[in-house]
Amino acid sequence: MIRKMMLAAALVATFALPASAKNLAVPEKNPAATISIPESWELIENDFGYSAVSEDEEVIFSIESASGARIDKLFESNEKWMIEQEIVPKGKAVEEELTIGGIPAKVFTYQATDFDGDTVIDFVVLPAGNNRIMLITLWASEEGRAANKAEISDLLMSIKSIK
Numbered sequence: 001m002i003r004k005m006m007l008a009a010a011l012v013a014t015f016a017l018p019a020s021a022k023n024l025a026v027p028e029k030n031p032a033a034t035i036s037i038p039e040s041w042e043l044i045e046n047d048f049g050y051s052a053v054s055e056d057e058e059v060i061f062s063i064e065s066a067s068g069a070r071i072d073k074l075f076e077s078n079e080k081w082m083i084e085q086e087i088v089p090k091g092k093a094v095e096e097e098l099t100i101g102g103i104p105a106k107v108f109t110y111q112a113t114d115f116d117g118d119t120v121i122d123f124v125v126l127p128a129g130n131n132r133i134m135l136i137t138l139w140a141s142e143e144g145r146a147a148n149k150a151e152i153s154d155l156l157m158s159i160k161s162i163k
Contacts, residue, residue: 022036022037022038022039022043023035023036023037024036024037024050024063025162026049026050026063026064026065026128026134027049027065027128027132027134030129030130031162032065032103032126032127032128032129032132032134032161032162033101033103033126033128033134033159033160033161033162034158034159034160034162035063035155035158035159035160036154036155036158037050037052037061037155038052038054038151038154038155040054040055040151041053041054041055041061041151042055046062046064047077048064048065048066048070048074048077048135049062049063049064049065049134050062050063050064052155054140054144054148054151056144056147056148058140058141058143058144058147058148059138059139059140059144059145059148059151059152060137060138060139060140061136061137061138061139061152061155062135062136062137063134063135063136064134064135064136064137065128065132065133065134065135066132066133066135067128067130067131067132067133068131068132071132071133074133074135075135078123078135078137082121085114085115085139086113086114086115087112087113087114087119087121087139088112088113088114089110089111089112089121090110090111090112090113091110091111093108093109093110093123094108094109094110095107095108095109096109100124100126100156100159101157101158101159101160101161102160102161103126103127103159103161104126104127105124105125105126106124106125107122107123107124108122108123108124108125109121109122110122110123114139116141117141118141118142119139119140119141120139120140120141120142120145121137121138121139122136122137122138122139123135123136123137124136124137124138136159138152
């Protein structure tokens, strides 16, 4: 449907994990948090972590981590991804600080357009200790968010700090 081009590119560049890979530790080595991805969502491993696509293909979610010099590469990778997906912010991000699963977070929410029209994209930056960060991305139209509200809420509520 609306995100088929992104999904096809991601599948070519990565590999799908088995359906049983629902509970994840992020980052894999010396994890800072755990997260639970809805079983009905397709899980894809990438260079920095994982992406998941809702069953109706309306929501793209990713959780990635990087340390040191790779932090810049993570943000460069995400900027390139936004260009490839034709995501164009309509203005400056709305910034908010909150706590997710016991972890302080900074959220950057952009009203934007993509190849399907109006969309919203959130970037959530969380510290992961040892000069590392985690970056969560949530991309969907307002309608896609509404249709997947319960699963998005469950996913975000599942993030727990490992102390």
